[in-house]
Amino acid sequence: MALTTSGQLDWVGLTNNTVTTSTAIFQRLSQANVDPYTLAMAQGVSSHFKMSSLGQRRVHEALQGLKWFSSLGNALWFGVGVKHITRMLADTKEGTTCLALCASLSEVFSTEISAMVLAELATVLGLPEGSGPSLQQWERLVTSCAGTLAATNFGCIAGHFIGLRGKYGSPFNCGMGNITDLAQAMGAIVEISKGSLASITLIGGAACGWVAAFAYWFLGLDVEITRSDREQDILYSSSLNGQANVTVVYDVQGSDNALATRRRDVTYIVRNFEQYYFLRLEDNRILKFSGRVPWESALAAAFGPQARILLQRQEFGVMLGAAARIFLAIFETDQGLSAFDIQNEWPGYGGGSFGFGYLQSALRWLPELQVVVNAAEGSSEGSLHQAYAAFNKAGDALDVVCECTHCQTVSGNTSNDDPPAFCLRLLTDTIVSLVWSLSLMHMETPLQPSLKGLQHMYTFIPSSQRFGLEYGRTEERLFNDREKLSARLSVATVCATATIVFGGNLAPSFSVVAEFKDRQPSAFTSGGICFFFDMLRHISDRPDAATVLHVLPGCIRLRSGHTVTQVEDMIDLVRPDWSMPTYPAGNRQPYDESKAAEDTGSNLMVDLLVKEAAAKALVCFRLSSIEGRCCDIGVTSLLRAVLSSAGAVPCNAVSHQDQLTMPADGVATRDGEGFVADPADHENGDFIVVRRLSRNTLARCVALVGTRSHRHDNLSRTILRTHECLPCCVRAALNIREAMQQIWPGTGKAVVYIVA
Numbered sequence: 001m002a003l004t005t006s007g008q009l010d011w012v013g014l015t016n017n018t019v020t021t022s023t024a025i026f027q028r029l030s031q032a033n034v035d036p037y038t039l040a041m042a043q044g045v046s047s048h049f050k051m052s053s054l055g056q057r058r059v060h061e062a063l064q065g066l067k068w069f070s071s072l073g074n075a076l077w078f079g080v081g082v083k084h085i086t087r088m089l090a091d092t093k094e095g096t097t098c099l100a101l102c103a104s105l106s107e108v109f110s111t112e113i114s115a116m117v118l119a120e121l122a123t124v125l126g127l128p129e130g131s132g133p134s135l136q137q138w139e140r141l142v143t144s145c146a147g148t149l150a151a152t153n154f155g156c157i158a159g160h161f162i163g164l165r166g167k168y169g170s171p172f173n174c175g176m177g178n179i180t181d182l183a184q185a186m187g188a189i190v191e192i193s194k195g196s197l198a199s200i201t202l203i204g205g206a207a208c209g210w211v212a213a214f215a216y217w218f219l220g221l222d223v224e225i226t227r228s229d230r231e232q233d234i235l236y237s238s239s240l241n242g243q244a245n246v247t248v249v250y251d252v253q254g255s256d257n258a259l260a261t262r263r264r265d266v267t268y269i270v271r272n273f274e275q276y277y278f279l280r281l282e283d284n285r286i287l288k289f290s291g292r293v294p295w296e297s298a299l300a301a302a303f304g305p306q307a308r309i310l311l312q313r314q315e316f317g318v319m320l321g322a323a324a325r326i327f328l329a330i331f332e333t334d335q336g337l338s339a340f341d342i343q344n345e346w347p348g349y350g351g352g353s354f355g356f357g358y359l360q361s362a363l364r365w366l367p368e369l370q371v372v373v374n375a376a377e378g379s380s381e382g383s384l385h386q387a388y389a390a391f392n393k394a395g396d397a398l399d400v401v402c403e404c405t406h407c408q409t410v411s412g413n414t415s416n417d418d419p420p421a422f423c424l425r426l427l428t429d430t431i432v433s434l435v436w437s438l439s440l441m442h443m444e445t446p447l448q449p450s451l452k453g454l455q456h457m458y459t460f461i462p463s464s465q466r467f468g469l470e471y472g473r474t475e476e477r478l479f480n481d482r483e484k485l486s487a488r489l490s491v492a493t494v495c496a497t498a499t500i501v502f503g504g505n506l507a508p509s510f511s512v513v514a515e516f517k518d519r520q521p522s523a524f525t526s527g528g529i530c531f532f533f534d535m536l537r538h539i540s541d542r543p544d545a546a547t548v549l550h551v552l553p554g555c556i557r558l559r560s561g562h563t564v565t566q567v568e569d570m571i572d573l574v575r576p577d578w579s580m581p582t583y584p585a586g587n588r589q590p591y592d593e594s595k596a597a598e599d600t601g602s603n604l605m606v607d608l609l610v611k612e613a614a615a616k617a618l619v620c621f622r623l624s625s626i627e628g629r630c631c632d633i634g635v636t637s638l639l640r641a642v643l644s645s646a647g648a649v650p651c652n653a654v655s656h657q658d659q660l661t662m663p664a665d666g667v668a669t670r671d672g673e674g675f676v677a678d679p680a681d682h683e684n685g686d687f688i689v690v691r692r693l694s695r696n697t698l699a700r701c702v703a704l705v706g707t708r709s710h711r712h713d714n715l716s717r718t719i720l721r722t723h724e725c726l727p728c729c730v731r732a733a734l735n736i737r738e739a740m741q742q743i744w745p746g747t748g749k750a751v752v753y754i755v756a
Helices: 011-016 023-031 036-046 053-064 085-089 093-108 111-124 135-145 154-163 179-194 207-219 256-262 295-311 314-331 355-365 367-379 384-401 405-411 424-438 451-460 482-488 491-501 509-519 635-645 678-684 697-709 726-743
Strands: 068-070 076-079 200-204 223-227 246-250 266-270 441-443 523-526 529-533 549-553 555-558 566-569 574-576 588-590 604-613 616-625 630-633 667-671 688-692 716-720 751-755
Touching: 036 093, 036 111, 036 135, 053 093, 053 207, 076 529, 076 549, 085 093, 085 135, 093 111, 093 135, 093 154, 093 207, 111 135, 111 179, 154 207, 154 451, 179 200, 179 207, 179 266, 200 207, 207 223, 207 246, 207 266, 295 367, 295 424, 295 451, 314 355, 314 367, 314 384, 314 424, 355 367, 355 424, 367 384, 384 405, 384 424, 424 451, 424 491, 451 491, 491 509, 491 523, 491 529, 491 549, 491 635, 523 555, 529 555, 529 635, 566 635, 604 697, 616 635, 616 697, 630 635, 630 697, 635 697, 635 716, 688 726, 697 716, 697 751, 716 726, 726 751
Parallel strands: 200 246, 200 266, 223 246, 441 549, 566 616, 667 688, 688 751, 716 751
Antiparallel strands: 068 076, 076 555, 523 529, 523 566, 529 549, 574 630, 588 667, 604 616, 616 630
16 A cells, blocks of 8 residues: 655545555454554655655664564464564555654554644644544554564663653653644654755753654654753764754753744744643543663663662662562472461562572663672572561661651651652662562563653552551561562562553553453553463463563464454353263372372363454363363463462472371372362361372363362362472471461361372
């Protein structure tokens, strides 16, 4: 669908044209919910720009670097495939420019604002009023192009230009520029790119930085950036001869009209959005924007002076190392932990989420932490009790030196008239949580974080609650309570962090986490970035593998070609096509340690079933045997079952010192992966049942979820054996059963299952 233009575009002729193209292209547009008319108008807008050869090459190189992956059975596709609409756009010059314009807008602004800019720009360039596509159509086009530039340096260039405004403070200090003013400035950029105009000056706020970044990166124009309070100081210049095509003067004094009268060239004022648009928007986050920042300087860029102060404090390194030790204790089910509930679904089993691996993750993601690594390594050793004490002691020391409003009020010092925006203690907790979440992600394509996303992570830690201490309740330490810690650091936390840091989701953090806890998707998209759990590619009973969250630019596509924004479970937990009485587990046998680790499961096959719904896909695993029996299991349900049953067994040198005294009776084994009804075990007098399914992943998944779905109140628990020895599993089962009887009196018939 190419346009041939020379000179002034005939908009009337274009709007009355008959669009002719191949059925395949119409199909791609239909699958992306983009109307062909919208694409024709967008290419009409783009045809006005004269893109540099370097700019075109940058777009094509960006597309070449994008990847795609398939789910189990190729039922779902993640990323940017060969038939994605962006690859079709790149086949023509106008399409390439259109892709650059839409993708660059989405890198900095929300899709809503990007659509408004495109619609206004079309009007500025001469599209008759009432002839343009709807804002919804513009949004769909932007959404289709979003993420294309996520792995390039454009977001960092735009973020750098915006950051030269030099204003720290609130996490949301960059207001959106007036849409009409922004579109008119882009219209002037069109004239410069075509040679009709030599240079312009833009006066206004941070939105001018995006205009400069687009002009520099894609059109090959020279830019110069300064500030109204020091115009003689050039903050940035790409010009070698001092003759910039685009000069940006950030107005930090509110004197834009006075500045304009002093300029000799063509000047455009980009006013503030909130001042000149009398429009109530349901969600104020769409007005906030930013570019990306390099990981090498992410903390300093996002948190400014407070980050630099924190990196100079030894206490910060101590807290980071103590957190690593506490995460290691949870992974190992340290005997120093308080009474735990194994259903907390703790996901921190990846090698980079605890102990020394956690510190390595911190350095890999945030190289600025290198200066505190020595202090961190020192506090990561020692006992769990020492780690608790070190974390809270160092945090208390930070409270003393912190100059934020809360810490100064607590200390009785209210002399600071200009308190910083970030509390050192809360900023430490933010970084601890951020590194932990990032350690569970796998970047398929290198991505830089969103500046506003990093700042928004700070709101994850409410001022009334910290990892080490809960205000007003000093006797209750959150790090000492696995249940509270699991509520704060969960699968939902990882998902929310991913959408905020990489997808630019700036909704209130508590609502983001709550939404993920409620919907529990196994794949989702945000801001042109796709996220999916490894469980969709490889069904697994290993908690470290099941919790890996893959991150890459693109979308989620069904086999039909349609795109969806989320993938959720088709069923709540498990739906067997047989009932328990007709497909019971194998015969009960007395416990024999020499035979307990054998595999008595069936040879099963697995498929991923997908059903399309409104803007989402519903999925489940179907496991079937050669005998014709089959069982449907929700993907996220299986993930939750794995996490809630793992991590319950201390198995180390300490646990091996005591010889296990086996009970005279009450311990039995069951063969096969069939379902076990709790009452049947009660009648037999068993209180520990070992499922003999060693190394049979699919059979273990069926047994694990089936047992979990048919629990009777508090009468049973499940232990998933991973690397632990069987004696330690049995010992843990005995301890869990004893704890159950203490917590819930009258559960004398409680059963603990071990999926061995």
